[in-house]
Amino acid sequence: VPELPEVETVRRGLADAVTGRRLVVTRVEHPRATRRQPGGPAAFEQLTTGRTIASVRRRGKYLWWTFADDPDHAGSPDALVAHLGMSGQFRLVEPDGGTDDHVRVQWLLDDGRTLVFRDQRTFGWVLMSDLGDSGVPESVAHIGRDPFDPAFDPARTAALLAGSRAGIKRLLLAQRHVSGIGNIYADEALWRAGVHPDTPADRLAPEGCGAVVAAATAVMRQALASGGTSFDPLYVSVNGESGWFERSLDVYGRAGQPCRRCGALIVRERFTNRSSHRCPVCQPAQRP
DNA sequence: CCAACTACCTGTTAGC
DNA sequence: TGCTAACAGGTAGTTG
Numbered sequence: 460v461p462e463l464p465e466v467e468t469v470r471r472g473l474a475d476a477v478t479g480r481r482l483v484v485t486r487v488e489h490p491r492a493t494r495r496q497p498g499g500p501a502a503f504e505q506l507t508t509g510r511t512i513a514s515v516r517r518r519g520k521y522l523w524w525t526f527a528d529d530p531d532h533a534g535s536p537d538a539l540v541a542h543l544g545m546s547g548q549f550r551l552v553e554p555d556g557g558t559d560d561h562v563r564v565q566w567l568l569d570d571g572r573t574l575v576f577r578d579q580r581t582f583g584w585v586l587m588s589d590l591g592d593s594g595v596p597e598s599v600a601h602i603g604r605d606p607f608d609p610a611f612d613p614a615r616t617a618a619l620l621a622g623s624r625a626g627i628k629r630l631l632l633a634q635r636h637v638s639g640i641g642n643i644y645a646d647e648a649l650w651r652a653g654v655h656p657d658t659p660a661d662r663l664a665p666e667g668c669g670a671v672v673a674a675a676t677a678v679m680r681q682a683l684a685s686g687g688t689s690f691d692p693l694y695v696s697v698n699g700e701s702g703w704f705e706r707s708l709d710v711y712g713r714a715g716q717p718c719r720r721c722g723a724l725i726v727r728e729r730f731t732n733r734s735s736h737r738c739p740v741c742q743p744a745q746r747p
Numbered sequence: 748c749c750a751a752c753t754a755c756c757t758g759t760t761a762g763c
Numbered sequence: 764t765g766c767t768a769a770c771a772g773g774t775a776g777t778t779g
Contacts, residue, residue: 460772545772581756582773625750642772733772752778761769
């Protein structure tokens with residue numbers, strides 16, 4: 460699943476490939492991809508066709524392209540926001556390349572290539588959105604900053620987390636106080652910090668929450684440095700390459716294998732209709 | 748306002 | 764072999 464390091468890898472690939480390119484024509488192949496767009500596929504095609512990409516930006520797992528000023532599109536939203544969901548990909552296709560069943564949106568570029576948005580499980584989406592005064596699209600403004608943001612404030616984030624009684628893993632996944640963390644890196648961060656996922660954040664206090672945030676930041680930086688993506692054909696960069704970080708995961712997907720710190724067997728538990736992985740010794744259950 | 752729950756979706760794998 | 768169930772899980776909307 461694309462989380463912060465994977466989405467940042469995609470952003471970098473996109474920035475290199477499409478900055479300054481004009482979208483000659485947009486075609487929505489699957490209406491679900493534009494389900495959040497007022498006016499649906501037709502509106503999305505009309506609002507994006509002919510525009511020139513000025514920059515590619517990101518907050519948490521949300522990506523957006525800004526567009527160059529264009530009198531033909533005066534009054535149109537300024538940003539194309541995309542979320543990859545579970546399985547979304549941006550891929551560049553050479554002029555003689557084909558298409559496939561998972562392509563949801565495609566853009567013919569002015570260099571002859573085609574940019575495609577592929578998404579097997581269709582949780583991803585694209586949307587034209589206004590840029591607010593802060594430079595963040597309206598549809599992204601509800602999430603917190605991510606740890607790669609130069610303006611990210613770890614102490615303030617820890618204080619915000621510690622102000623909640625909710626379990627720390629739920630809070631990390633909520634994207635509210637800190638964004639970009641998904642199930643994989645949440646489990647990795649909690650293992651590194653030695654914290655049980657259900658520990659109430661207020662019980663951890665700002666110090667404990669700060670340690671979890673620091674662990675999440677560290678593991679995501681390492682993941683970004685080692686190719687940014689998990690080793691999975693669903694999560695590839697713009698050029699189709701997979702990363703190698705899955706080989707470095709300590710708990711996620713390691714149920715039944717020994718903890719790399721203490722040797723106890725990693726357990727997998729149900730957690731709000733998904734799964735949590737933890738070491739029963741390093742991350743013991745909290746006493747009531 | 749906060750916290751918790753569920754629908755959304757499809758390809759793969761496990762089990763009978 | 765064929766069928767069913769479980770599983771992967773981020774987000775938005777709803778409910779309590």
